[in-house]
């Protein structure tokens with residue numbers, strides 16, 4: 001199959017690319033490297049890598065016309081909630097307009113498309129107090145990021161209903177694992193926490209550390225993508241992707257300290273604006289398709305630490 005991964009040089013994208021290459025597919029990437037890194041995907045041929053902005057609507061349309069992809073996994077986005085609060089208009093272009101253009105380009109130019117998969121987010125649930133978050137429950141987006149992801153997934157869903165374009169949207173919960181970039185203050189919290197431990201630098205909690213998240217290991221996210229891509233029953237639907245279990249930030253912090261046998265200092269500052277207090281997923285619908293998270297938080301953290309320490313010592 002011809003597979004396109006937008007945002008393929010990023011954290012999740014690089015694992016998706018690796019998976020489809022390992023399964024013998026021809027994989028293409030569009031990525032402007034705004035938060036991604038070409039070194040994440042050395043296994044992608046130069047001629048299959050387009051260092052381009054997905055907001056270049058004509059260019060994306062032309063690539064789709066030319067390559068007639070079978071499968072598109074659309075991950076390119078402004079991923080930081082805080083960035084979308086600071087730049088609501090620009091992030092709207094990337095997260096909504098470019099998504100709509102991708103759908104429309106396939107409707108107009110690609111009769112070969114078998115599936116478009118869109119990365120939505122648990123952020124759409126906002127501060128819902130009735131947990132777990134289920135796709136049957138109301139959404140409550142409280143940041144531009146959440147609004148944009150909800151709009152994106154609804155366009156994706158309606159392109160299936162209105163135009164028979166085979167699509168699936170996945171609401172990822174908090175994904176972690178190797179190649180998640182810890183460098184920005186707005187990077188995924190476990191990448192920041194892990195690098196604080198490895199570099200023996202202080203870690204800052206926004207709030208008191210009692211906030212909870214459903215931390216899902218990146219390999220389980222790849223499992224979910226590959227499963228829905230192969231399932232006709234997933235067409236036109238939205239699914240949660242998590243583990244079904246919450247963990248508090250403080251629990252994870254203490255677990256990492258015990259495993260690494262390190263004790264680093266901590267700071268506590270105010271909660272972030274637009275931050276969600278508690279979140280975890282109801283994964284029943286995805287489980288009905290055969291999904292089973294293989295990594296508990298403990299197993300995922302062990303695997304993450306092993307991979308990161310191998311990289312540090314150059315194995």
Ligand code: NAD
Nearest residue numbers: 007010011012031032033034035036053054076077172175
């Ligand atoms: P990431 O920042 O590592 O990956 C995003 C990639 O998209 C990067 O390589 C970046 O360079 C690229 N990109 C950004 N804007 C682009 C543009 N205008 N044109 C082309 N490329 C562009 O982030 P990630 O964690 O791998 O996230 C992947 C997707 O999953 C995103 O859509 C994100 O919103 C979604 N998601 C992630 C999480 C998580 O916990 N990491 C949770 C829910 C949803």
Ligand code: UD1
Nearest residue numbers: 079121122123173174186187188189192204205206211272
């Ligand atoms: C994350 C994703 C977002 C996704 C959402 C789905 C990132 C950068 N963001 O948002 O794309 O849609 O999950 O649930 O991956 N925190 C600290 N100290 C830090 C950093 C963060 O205490 O140094 C706290 C935050 O305030 C928050 C929690 O840790 O309460 C998680 O933060 P973060 O990893 O940024 O994730 P979300 O905001 O949940």
